[in-house]
Amino acid sequence: MxxxxxxxxxxxxxxxxxPDTGRGAVLRWGGDAEGGAPFVEADPADPAVVRGFDVxxxxxxxxxxxxxxxFTQVAWASIEQSVARGxxxxxxxxLEDRPELRSRFAVSLPYFEFRxxxxxxxxxxxxxxxxxxxxxxxxxxxxxxxxxQLLLDAQRxxxxxxxxxxxxVHPYTDLVDGRLDAVxxxxxxxxxxxxxxxxxxxxxxxxxxxHYVAVFAQGKEALRDSADAILRARIADGSLERxxxxxxxxxxxxxxxxxxxxxxxxxxxxxxxAAASRTVRAYLPALARAAAITALISLLAMLLAMTMxxxxxxxxxxxxxxxxxxxxxxxxVVRGTPVLLxxxxxxxxxxxxxxxxxxxxxxxxxxxxxAAYESEVYRAALQAIPRVQLEAARTLGLSEWQVFRxxxxxxxxxxxxxxxxxxxxxxxxxxxxxxxITVVELTKQTAIYATNVGSWVVPGLLCGAIYLAMSxxxxxxxxxxxxxWHMA
Amino acid sequence: xxxxxxxxxxxxxxxxxxxxxxxxVDLVVPAGDVWALMGVSGAGKSTVLRAxxxxxxxxxxxxxxxxxxxxPGRLPAESRLRALRRRIGMVFQQHALFPHLTARENVMLAxxxxxxxxxxxAQARADTLLASLGVAHRSEAYPGQLSGGEAQRxxxxxxxxxxxxxxxxxxxxxxxxxxxxxxxxxxxRRLAGEGRALLITTHDIEFARTVADRVAVLAEGVVVECxxxxxxxxxxxxxxxRELLRHSLDxxxxx
Numbered sequence: 001m002x003x004x005x006x007x008x009x010x011x012x013x014x015x016x017x018x019p020d021t022g023r024g025a026v027l028r029w030g031g032d033a034e035g036g037a038p039f040v041e042a043d044p045a046d047p048a049v050v051r052g053f054d055v056x057x058x059x060x061x062x063x064x065x066x067x068x069x070x071f072t073q074v075a076w077a078s079i080e081q082s083v084a085r086g087x088x089x090x091x092x093x094x095l096e097d098r099p100e101l102r103s104r105f106a107v108s109l110p111y112f113e114f115r116x117x118x119x120x121x122x123x124x125x126x127x128x129x130x131x132x133x134x135x136x137x138x139x140x141x142x143x144x145x146x147x148x149q150l151l152l153d154a155q156r157x158x159x160x161x162x163x164x165x166x167x168x169v170h171p172y173t174d175l176v177d178g179r180l181d182a183v184x185x186x187x188x189x190x191x192x193x194x195x196x197x198x199x200x201x202x203x204x205x206x207x208x209x210x211h212y213v214a215v216f217a218q219g220k221e222a223l224r225d226s227a228d229a230i231l232r233a234r235i236a237d238g239s240l241e242r243x244x245x246x247x248x249x250x251x252x253x254x255x256x257x258x259x260x261x262x263x264x265x266x267x268x269x270x271x272x273x274a275a276a277s278r279t280v281r282a283y284l285p286a287l288a289r290a291a292a293i294t295a296l297i298s299l300l301a302m303l304l305a306m307t308m309x310x311x312x313x314x315x316x317x318x319x320x321x322x323x324x325x326x327x328x329x330x331x332x333v334v335r336g337t338p339v340l341l342x343x344x345x346x347x348x349x350x351x352x353x354x355x356x357x358x359x360x361x362x363x364x365x366x367x368x369x370x371a372a373y374e375s376e377v378y379r380a381a382l383q384a385i386p387r388v389q390l391e392a393a394r395t396l397g398l399s400e401w402q403v404f405r406x407x408x409x410x411x412x413x414x415x416x417x418x419x420x421x422x423x424x425x426x427x428x429x430x431x432x433x434x435x436x437i438t439v440v441e442l443t444k445q446t447a448i449y450a451t452n453v454g455s456w457v458v459p460g461l462l463c464g465a466i467y468l469a470m471s472x473x474x475x476x477x478x479x480x481x482x483x484x485w486h487m488a
Numbered sequence: 489x490x491x492x493x494x495x496x497x498x499x500x501x502x503x504x505x506x507x508x509x510x511x512x513v514d515l516v517v518p519a520g521d522v523w524a525l526m527g528v529s530g531a532g533k534s535t536v537l538r539a540x541x542x543x544x545x546x547x548x549x550x551x552x553x554x555x556x557x558x559x560p561g562r563l564p565a566e567s568r569l570r571a572l573r574r575r576i577g578m579v580f581q582q583h584a585l586f587p588h589l590t591a592r593e594n595v596m597l598a599x600x601x602x603x604x605x606x607x608x609x610a611q612a613r614a615d616t617l618l619a620s621l622g623v624a625h626r627s628e629a630y631p632g633q634l635s636g637g638e639a640q641r642x643x644x645x646x647x648x649x650x651x652x653x654x655x656x657x658x659x660x661x662x663x664x665x666x667x668x669x670x671x672x673x674x675x676x677r678r679l680a681g682e683g684r685a686l687l688i689t690t691h692d693i694e695f696a697r698t699v700a701d702r703v704a705v706l707a708e709g710v711v712v713e714c715x716x717x718x719x720x721x722x723x724x725x726x727x728x729x730r731e732l733l734r735h736s737l738d739x740x741x742x743x
Binding site for chain 1: 566577580582585587598646
């Protein structure tokens with residue numbers, strides 16, 4: 001629900017972004033207020049204003065450059081793309097330093113060192129100390145992050161089962177609920193989650209370390225160099241420390257780290273040896289598996305939608321007033337609310353009552369949602385069958401059920417075929433929404449892939465081609481059926 | 489009369505939208521007879537047929553089909569109408585063939601699903617019926633591919649699939665060109681000759697004269713004149729019949 005709100009805000013912010021004027025006067029920077037404190041959050045006193053340590057650092061950079069900071073809201077996973085597009089001058093929001101990032105962007109000196117830490121249930125405190133203790137266990141994290149990459153590596157080396165989330169709140173609630181055995185994320189995020197809702201412990205030793213950086217477009221090296229100089233000055237005069245203290249993220253390790261940064265003018269810390277850059281071929285199996293999941297979810301959801309839809313349509317045509325009223329309510333409620341919200345309710349909202357596996361929740365959520373649409377298609381189709389057809393069937397001695405099954409239903413099915421095909425193709429694409437409940441399907445896998453190779457071009461083209469490869473045969477089959485039935 | 493009565497309608501009263509359409513209709517059609525029910529448009533001819541095949545409920549009177557009795561009031565459940573449905577067949581004005589089934593499948597539907605006949609037997613019976621009506625060569629065709637005359641003959645075959653003793657036809661000549669009417673008349677005479685009672689509604693005086701044993705004229709919700717076709721059509725005694733005859737001379741039959 002919160003994601004939806006932020007999504008809305010993001011859209012509004014994007015629409016309201018001012019044209020490219022006054023460039024000299026402002027420093028345009030982009031971040032994600034959904035990331036929340038201590039990075040960037042909407043000020044509770046005035047939600048139009050953002051605050052957080054990244055906000056303050058952006059303010060320092062702007063002040064040092066003699067400009068006014070101007071914030072643009074953008075989804076965390078898209079910040080780098082937006083920088084590349086030129087939507088703003090600099091992206092900040094707990095962005096992680098990675099080798100691929102440095103090959104495509106001008107990256108600032110890493111101004112904060114974070115630790116990747118494991119969160120586990122108190123009972124497992126002594127059992128799960130590192131990733132190697134988690135063979136065969138489900139470990140959650142935010143998708144498209146260094147932590148996710150660590151989990152993918154641990155999948156190969158230790159048999160850990162990575163579970164990807166679109167936000168950093170639900171991994172911890174799922175950990176407490178027992179859906180996960182551990183969560184691997186930045187210590188800043190882990191500590192914040194612990195303050196919000198206890199019920200787990202954070203293991204003291206770091207699995208890995210990483211750094212937050214500010215990201216500039218290629219060609220903006222001069223601006224980046226100015227920013228680095230300003231950052232150094234603010235480290236030296238203690239401004240950065242005060243900011244980090246204010247947001248509760250200052251500790252001895254940070255102190256030691258910043259001292260090291262000042263000492264080492266090259267700040268080469270971020271440029272650790274690159275992980276072997278992944279080729280298309282290496283990703284094909286993962287994409288194929290994700291495509292299979294997309295196909296399977298869509299198929300099962302559509303089967304459920306068709307069955308339920310037929311039952312609802314029949315109930316609305318043949319049922320008594322009470323049943324008709326109930327079914328109408330179902331259709332209106334399901335049709336009138338976002339499927340994303342329904343998925344959230346099914347997976348997270350009901351987890352106190354029934355803890356559905358993500359895949360089941362995905363099929364149920366999409367299936368029950370589309371059932372509402374299918375039922376309307378079928379109802380309209382059933383009502384379009386001329387009355388005399390039903391009367392003719394009755395004079396032949398067919399029972400009411402036989403009339404439905406042998407005469408009315410089959411004819412309605414022919415009328416419903418085109419809109420049904422439409423819905424199936426739409427469902428195939430809507431299935432990408434289930435990544436919010438941790439199912440890694442085609443779109444999610446593509447996003448992970450894109451983040452990894454640092455470009456959307458090849459992953460995007462591949463992803464589109466796979467969706468088309470699934471939807472085109474479907475349309476073709478429908479056209480052939482229609483042609484065959486048309487002469488009937 | 490020595491022949492048995494196949495369809496008996498007594499004092500049939502029926503209202504629609506608070507308007508009394510039928511005010512006591514009496515008809516007695518013996519097996520082997522073709523009766524033409526005539527009257528101007530809106531006289532209630534089709535309503536009589538619909539009541540007799542239990543598509544519409546009626547307010548008063550009694551309908552007996554080959555021993556099966558229909559009483560006034562709400563229509564009985566379909567399960568209680570099974571026996572009646574097997575005794576009476578209906579051919580709708582627009583044929584109402586099922587467009588998703590072939591001609592043969594249309595004819596086989598009732599035997600298989602309503603009467604539980606074995607599909608092989610049902611198909612043999614369907615083919616015999618279609619052949620007897622001269623449309624055996626169209627048995628694989630879908631209704632959309634049939635001409636009006638062919639569709640009508642398939643619709644007759646479908647209505648006869650359970651071998652009913654009574655056959656009702658609503659305006660059978662409405663969509664037929666004059667050349668085809670003679671053939672239809674022959675078919676109907678043959679069906680009556682096999683011992684069935686046929687009740688057809690028609691506007692077509694010529695057709696009624698050719699095919700019908702008796703003509704009943706419906707006006708103001710009652711049968712105002714009923715007798716041998718020739719008698720009624722050549723020396724009508726009631727003004728409604730004369731009106732009907734005058735109309736049919738003025739204008740071509742309704743197409």
